[in-house]
């Protein structure tokens with residue numbers, strides 16, 4: 001539990017960067033892959049992007065970015081790379097001390113980038129950790145990739161095996177609901193939550209149709225939006241060791257192999273996802289960001305943060 005004290009609102013200073021957290025307590029749902037793709041999509045659209053890896057055990061996003069730098073050097077190509085930092089898990093005598101250290105590491109890291117970057121993309125671990133909960137509370141946009149199956153759906157809601165009605169919300173959904181409520185109370189901001197089905201198969205089975213239908217029901221109960229899905233594609237797994245994404249140039253000397261139709265289709269899916277996020281890169285989004293900034297600037301005194309991590 002984090003002890004309340006004099007902290008900036010939501011643990012952040014009044015920065016201008018729009019924060020996108022990629023989260024799902026279910027492991028292997030595609031968070032790191034999605035985080036990297038969103039970061040590169042924004043870079044390729046001309047925005048300045050910082051990335052944060054809060055999965056200090058696996059460091060998948062950190063490795064992905066390291067691989068990108070290495071591949072660019074080895075192939076003598078120029079690839080846009082986000083400014084990146086990771087927050088290692090703190091080793092302290094008490095949980096409170098460890099959480100305080102992690103809190104400071106994340107907020108210091110964010111303070112260093114939020115005035116100079118337009119977007120911050122945060123990758124979170126596939127488990128309920130202090131840092132993950134913090135990321136969900138500071139985000140403006142939450143993207144939840146979800147494998148297209150009821151095992152993955154189960155972290156959002158429990159489904160009746162006969163009627164396929166959503167019986168109740170699961171732990172992760174409840175914690176996002178709490179994070180949104182607290183965000184609303186602390187600085188009157190709304191966390192926009194988008195769920196994206198990942199690793200979808202080309203042929204839609206009855207089971208997947210049921211997943212889609214249950215997701216629609218749950219989205220109304222929980223107030224998340226559903227983005228068009230991302231297909232299961234071998235290329236997503238091939239990208240990681242060379243640090244590339246579906247947004248990079250598909251020339252053979254960049255890819256290291258011949259591009260395929262799958263590359264083009266994957267790029268289209270990621271672009272659709274980016275559009276579905278409705279980020280402050282169009283007029284409506286910009287107005288929303290300006291209002292957020294004006295509000296933040298009107299606060300000159302940090303306030304005591306409520307016990308936002310109390311159970």
Ligand SMILES: Nc1ncnc2c1ncn2[C@@H]1O[C@H](COP(=O)(O)OP(=O)(O)OP(=O)(O)O)[C@@H](O)[C@H]1O
Nearest residue numbers: 027028029030031032033126199231232233236237
């Ligand atoms: N659309 C996709 N098609 C094929 N493979 C995919 C797709 N998305 C992700 N993968 C693969 O699935 C695996 C898990 O993806 P990733 O590491 O992004 O998930 P994660 O949610 O970050 O996992 P963790 O919870 O362990 O951090 C990786 O091997 C990745 O390459």
Ligand SMILES: [Mg+2]
Nearest residue numbers: 031032055060
């Ligand atoms: Mg990951």
